[in-house]
Amino acid sequence: MQTTDAFVGLDCVDCGDRFDAETATHRCPECGGILDPAYDYDAVDVTPADLSARPFESMWRYEELLPFPTGAAVSLNEGATALVECPELADAMGVGRVLLKDEGRNPTGTFKDRGQSAAMTAAVQHGAETIALNSAGNAGQAAAAYAAQADLDAHVYLPERAGFTQKAGVELHGGILHIAGPMDGDSEIGDSGEAYAEGMAENPDWYSTKTFVTPYRHEGKKTMALEVLEQLDWEAPDAVVYPTGGGVGLVGMHKAAVEAKRLGWTDELIPMYAAQAEGCAPIVEAVEEGKDRHEEWEDIQTACNGIAIPDPGASPLIIDAIEESDGGAVATSDREILDAAIDVAKREGLEMGATCAAAASGAYELAERGEFDEDDTVVLLNTGAGNKDIDTLRAHLGEQNAD
Template sequence: MNTTEAFVGLTCRDCGASVDAETGAHRCPECGGALDPTYDYERLNLARETFGDRRFESMWRYEELLPFDGDAAVTAGEGATQLVAAPSLAETMGVGHVLIKDEGRNPTGTVADRGLSVAVTAASQHGAETIALATTGNSGQSASAYASVAGLDSEVFVPSRTGFTNKAMINVHGGEMSVVEGRIGDAIANFEDEYGRNEEWYPARPFQTPYRHEGKKTLLYEIVEQLGWTVPDAVVYPTGEGAALVGAYKGASELHDLGLTDDVPALYAAQAEGCAPIVRAIEENRSIPEPWQQPDTICGGIEIPDPRAGEWLLEAIRETDGGAVSTDDEAILDAGIEIAQSVGLELSPSAAASVSGALELAERGAFDEGDTVVLVNTAAGNKESDVLRSHLMRKGI
């Protein structure tokens, strides 16, 4: 495998077992827990100038902190997305600065591209022929794109409610798609059944592969570097499965431990009221979230009733002095439209939960007057423009 100098293997989050990355690709062989890429940071000699001397054009500019050499990467130019100021929102929230990290500018219009770039690189390094996963939509489009770049096949299982754009582009990128009646849980069950009969498939669901959250940690690296190596006071993520927030926790911890930053940001999970297992776990002081019964939200991208790495998510929130917040669908869709009209950015309905969540957090006094708050737009609004337009029509606009 073409691995980087500091990458030493995989460590189980649950039992602490060390797993050879050459042979281990998925869950822990000892206990079935989630695996996390591990590094020997003493092998690195990194300074802020190390990255400042490189062109800001891809997340692979941080290759020393990723498992695989940039030359071996399966890439379509993901990362290096813009950090856009939202001054009117900052005024409304009563903080110093609000910036939106616009992941809709990635190759397939989603933050999933970061994780799938690393995961498909791993699959290619392991000699896989087929990538497979169940997804609410965006990750399926991304997986089929990166599998195609790598010359691999892809099998994507989506619930029937997945938007037309995701479904269409899965096929356009050459993926085989199974549309499963129902919601994401039904798609996952169908995928697991088929995976049991096709064990040569390389599963690419978050935390089933250890590489999805690893690619997403580069988003936090970029935010800090774009702010002149100043850590924002808070980062708010729309949260379903939670790979992006877990990645941010790991990325922020790495920068701090390497002496590149002086602090870590408070990390906040924003969910929809109709499916908020992380919010409820925080409110009830649980160490593991309970599965959400009867999820019901228009924001399908974050409608994950049982996050696979829920315990890790809660750790990320608590260890950074962050929090979790939920808002109703009306507030979420209103927030997406407000950003489109005041900032010009197109947020997906699910991603707009970061905006409505931040507004609610500000109302609760979570932020101070001079704070810099970063909101993450996890996917482009044109993927589900019909949802936002329908919301306007219901308002008679």
Template sequence: METNETLLDLECIDCGETVDAETAAARCPECGGILDPVYDYDAIDLDRETLASRPRDSMWRYEELLPFARERAVTTNEGATPLVDCGGLAAELGVERVLFKDEGRNPTGSIRDREAAVAVTAAAEAGVDDVALPAAGDAGQAVTAYAGRADLEAHVYLPSRASHTTKSMVNVHGGEMTVVGGRFPDAAGAYEEALAEHDGWEPLSAFDTPYRHEGAKTILFELLEDLEWTTPDAVVVPAGDGVALAGLYKAGTELLELGLIDEIPPLYAAQAEGCAPIVEAFDVDAEAHEPIDHPDTICGEIEIPDPAGGALVLEALRATDGGAVATDDDAILEAGIAVAKGEGLEMAPSAAAAASGTWELGERGTFDGDETVVVLNTGAGNKESDVLRSHLMGKGI
């Protein structure tokens, strides 16, 4: 595996064990913990002027802080998504600015394209032929798309409740799809059984590869650069498996290390009340979450009852003086519809948890009135437009 020259090794976040970065690795060989890429920050000469001189064409403009050089990347120019100013929503919320980081503009319509680009590049560099993962939806579509581009076979395990659009596009991209009755844990169980039977499959499930959160972290690079390196007062993120929030927090620590920012913006996790393990743990000041026994929310993308990155997310929220918030399904769907109607931005239901959560934070008195609030739209509304439309029909609209 040929890695970027700035990448030193992979380090276990639990026991500190290091693994050669040029060795294909999923979890820590000593304790099974999550592996995290570590860079030689002293060797990285990156300043604001250098970044400003580069074309804003994809997330690979930050290649010094990614595991692989741009020239070796499996990419469809993911990233470089817009930060959209929403004045009407700011006035309604009573703050200075509300900005939406619109990840729905990525090639397959979600944040997962950033994750897939780095993870599939790692698999291709490792010389494997097959990649596999369980997914609530979007990650399966994204990995299948990038695997096809890299001429790899993708094996995706989806719960039956995954959207029709996602299932269709996994097929269209040439993936081998297994639809499992039930919810995400059922799909994950079937995936684990299949993985045990296929030694050659490279696992790309959340945090079973060290590289998905590396793609997600580029979101914070972009939004801070778009804000001319002014730190927003809150970044609200839908939280399922925890990849996005773990990536954003890591990005903040790296920008601090390089002297590009003075502080990491407060990070907030938004979940649905029917499946809110991170919110529940945060509220009682626990270091780790308790799995949800009976998850129940229409927001399938974030209905992850036992998130692999739960502890990382809790650390990120507390270290940045952020927080966690949960709202019910009706409020989430209403928020998605309000954003579409008022600002023309389309959010998938699970993504709309961030909008609903932002409004709940406002009602709790979190904001004073002069804040800049960033809402992360993790997926395009047309992935589950039927859910939003059904909500309207239920109201007689």
């Protein structure tokens, strides 16, 4: 197994035991907890000056803080996305700077590419021939693309309500698409999860790249924070507002900020803010009620499919990241989210995915509450391209015009 010098194994976030990454491939062998890649930070032989001399081409430029070396990576040049200045949004929010981290520029149009690149690299290292996962949509499309790059078969389980673009994308890359739940469009990610579990039980040789089942998806996504910090000359922004469903990227970004501070690359952590839709906001509810984990959301009432995750299994990690970074959580209505997506497009010319615009509407709400100061730097995580669900945005624009 090809690994980087500093990577020392996988730590269970529940029982605390450490496992060899060659033999422990997914959840903790002892307690079933989430495994997290661990490093000997004294062995991390790279500095910000070293990084500045490297081409800004992909997330694998940070290989010293990843489990696998660049030479082993299953990569489509994911990462290295733009951090775009948004002066009109800054004026509207009454802050010093607003910057949009545009993950829509990734190969399949979302930040899911980062996680699947790392997870698919692990799959190849473990000798997998077939991967499987369930997804709300975008992760499934990304998995099919990276499986094709690695010459692996991919079984992707999506709910009926997943977008046409994501369904088509899975098949375009040669993935085997399984649609789960009722065919009336009322299915949820839980339906695809049940179908995926049945498929895995029937096919024990399949290798999972599912969220927080593989230890590596949040590890790929942590590179978003490393890029943001480097793009800001290693000065932490005053807030990152992140559209939150399963929270994989939020957990990963916080981990990277902790690592950067530990290595002396930056002085402060990045305050992480979870932005959700009011119709499915288990993390916001838990934070507001002072709980250390969520309660499952019973009645999903949102069109924002990508963050309609009623039962985020890693909620303790999400809540810990929010608390440790002195961040927060905010929920806004679907109308406010879609209004924000159109507002960003009109003000700045940038296309945010309909779901992703929860970051923009959440930032507006946080600014209205007085959460930000007038000289703050606020980063919005645009986790996916606007054309992922352009039909939703166009329909909402028609409603706006009708009003």
